[in-house]
Amino acid sequence: MNRLFLRFFALVMLSISVATLAIYASITLFFGDPLDEVAQQQASGQILLLTEYVDQAGPDEWLTRLNKIREITHARLELIPLQSAQAKVVAAKQAQLMRGEVVIDVAGKSFYRRVDLKGERYIGSDEEVIHAQELPINVAPVLKTEALRYIIVALCLLIPIAIWSSTHWRGLQALEKVADEFGAGHLKVRAQTSERDSIYPLAQRMNQMATRIEALLEAQKNLLHSVSHELRTPIARLEFALELLRNAAKNPQLEPRMQAMEADVAELNALVSELLDLGKLDQLDHDAKHNCSEIELSDSLKNCVAGLQHVLAEHQLVMDLATDLGSLRADQRLLMRAVSNLLRNAAKYTSGRIWLVAKRTDSTVEIVLEDDGPGIPAAERERIFEAFYRLDRSRDRNTGGFGLGLAITRKAIAAHGGQIVVQEGQFGGARFIISLPLQAP
Structure with missing residues (x-):
């Protein structure tokens, strides 16, 4: 099930729930509680006996007829004080009770009604209320019917939405895949869609x-x-x-x-x-892969340093290569070109010492190059990887460079799925950290 359909599902169910509450509130406001009407219909037999049989009796026979109804019906009829009835009836129905109308209590399966308003049945009858209990009131089937009705409406809405969103989602996933491949450098890829598709x-x-x-x-x-x-x-x-x-x-x-x-x-x-x-x-893309092979990283780093002896001869190089570096699948020429650029860069600015450290973790190989030179300001640490960008102190011909070495280094590392960051070193100089995944992308 896709996220698009889940959002539609949540929206539709929320809309149906809000519509149900709004319909119920509107009907109650203008026509009264529909559940009360259902309950009154279910209790119509007891109400009819009360209004057409008991109320038609004279003052002398009223209580007698009430007692006869108690004998023939399963409902329990009691006379309670008006104040007690008012305490049990909700505030919205107080006026209805005082007018002598039947007040239905759906939850209690009962109803309340005053004996009369003027005390004509017997002495004090205007201060008493008939409380009919254990009535055959059951609104559960009605609620289930209404629930089933809304479920059917929801299904009729959701099934077409599910069909549409499924097609739409597949199209969006295809576009996402195309965008990912294009972003990865596969510039020939194109989205294949039909004119009938919404996307x-x-x-x-x-x-x-x-x-x-x-x-x-x-x-x-x-x-x-x-x-x-x-x-x-x-x-x-x-x-x-x-x-x-x-x-x-x-x-x-x-x-x-x-x-x-x-x-x-x-x-x-x-x-x-x-x-x-x-x-x-x-231009490195899917059609022009770099030449990856299994290389011994420790040997490759040592050969790289040996090839730069003419550059590093005047400086003290401290190498700390872990014994468990092992092999790495990479383009040796490209990767060592990146390390060589960093070593040359360190040789330009170091005050005398350069550190080359390599270690292995569970999922990556980390190569760290550090010098004790003037370092790189924090504001410049991201920009130095831009092509042709050079710090002010390196613009003269003595320090040389075109501002391309670090740009090439970053691209070479990225071609291997790795990252390079620059920090302030332990001795105040620049500290470059290369992180390479053990599995080549």
């Missing part, structure tokens, strides 16, 4: 939106690749021209300038490579 207009809008987003992303991808490849051509020409210039000109005064030009060309090359890598991670 058909919504599905069409979603399909149009998906087509537009796919086209925009494809255009962005093509533009990135085109620009990157177009940049590589003049870069290659510059490298070739610099090599010719170096061979042709042996002037020592030009050597520093040519080295600076070569550094610029290398920087452009690195920027193009970073852009291409970022574009590949942006």
